[in-house]
Amino acid sequence: MRDILSGNIARYRKELGYTQETIAEKLGVTFQAVSKWETGQTIPDTTLLPPLAGILGISIDKLLGYSAFQSDISYYEENYQKNEYYWGIQPSMMCLKVLELLPPVKRYKLLDVGCGEGKDAVFFARCGYDVSAFDISEAGLEKTKRLADYAKVTVNTFRANIWDYRLDEHVDVIYSSGVLHYIKPELRDEIMADYKMHINENGITAFQVFVEKPFIAAAPEKEAHSHYWKSGQLSYYFHDWYFEHCTETVFDCNSSGIPHKHADNRLFARNNSTG
Numbered sequence: 001m002r003d004i005l006s007g008n009i010a011r012y013r014k015e016l017g018y019t020q021e022t023i024a025e026k027l028g029v030t031f032q033a034v035s036k037w038e039t040g041q042t043i044p045d046t047t048l049l050p051p052l053a054g055i056l057g058i059s060i061d062k063l064l065g066y067s068a069f070q071s072d073i074s075y076y077e078e079n080y081q082k083n084e085y086y087w088g089i090q091p092s093m094m095c096l097k098v099l100e101l102l103p104p105v106k107r108y109k110l111l112d113v114g115c116g117e118g119k120d121a122v123f124f125a126r127c128g129y130d131v132s133a134f135d136i137s138e139a140g141l142e143k144t145k146r147l148a149d150y151a152k153v154t155v156n157t158f159r160a161n162i163w164d165y166r167l168d169e170h171v172d173v174i175y176s177s178g179v180l181h182y183i184k185p186e187l188r189d190e191i192m193a194d195y196k197m198h199i200n201e202n203g204i205t206a207f208q209v210f211v212e213k214p215f216i217a218a219a220p221e222k223e224a225h226s227h228y229w230k231s232g233q234l235s236y237y238f239h240d241w242y243f244e245h246c247t248e249t250v251f252d253c254n255s256s257g258i259p260h261k262h263a264d265n266r267l268f269a270r271n272n273s274t275g
């Protein structure tokens, strides 16, 4: 909760172009107090939450991160609560591509968006990346931590909704497998712009998204709030980056115990904007 609150104060303040001093002045507190809220060292007094939310132009629920979580509990939560790993513990082949494109010759910062039970995040940490990973599922994050402990590595896990989360520091890799279809279409432009803006020069995105194809029936586990991508849509967002690897494939899946097909687009794009 504290992480979400501090992140939201910083995020919505910056979106409005306010400085910490502006917020402090409006609330009658010191800017050091605002700075401490944003770094999570302290939290605002409850009497300050209504005026703070008002200044930031959002509801108190949104400030506290409630609305997002309550409206969208992960379909996978129940499966993640079981002892066995729903997605297994072997990393995706996509991880190997990341290793090839940005070998961990130093502790590159990597963010795993929607890490699930952590098979990929833990693999990256074992390889020497400095890994942060978030998911909406508490149970998935618990399992990620458990897997990391077992492998004796650290993954900085935190709970967030992809709709609300925005980066506040630069990273070298943003990795996401099978998650970006949870972004509401109207938020895609903003979120993709945020990801692009926070990748260091020469850094990469490694994204796998599900793609709509008229000849493929909806998957049995397709949730009402998932929004498959159109062919080429992901490439459009990164058209000005260097494409290291881009594929669109149809593959068989059995994840729900019912054989079905998916179409996916995998894009590994490099930020060589200054090159």
Ligand SMILES: C[S@@+](CC[C@H](N)C(=O)[O-])C[C@H]1O[C@@H](n2cnc3c(N)ncnc32)[C@H](O)[C@@H]1O
Pocket (backbone or CB within 6 Å): 072, 074, 075, 076, 077, 087, 092, 113, 114, 115, 116, 117, 118, 119, 120, 134, 135, 136, 137, 140, 160, 161, 162, 163, 176, 177, 178, 179, 182
């Ligand atoms: C298909 S699983 C992929 C998990 C993991 N990336 C992997 O490949 O093993 C999709 C993940 O997205 C997470 N998820 C669903 N909606 C989300 C949201 N709004 N914000 C963040 N994560 C979300 C689910 O909890 C789930 O772990």
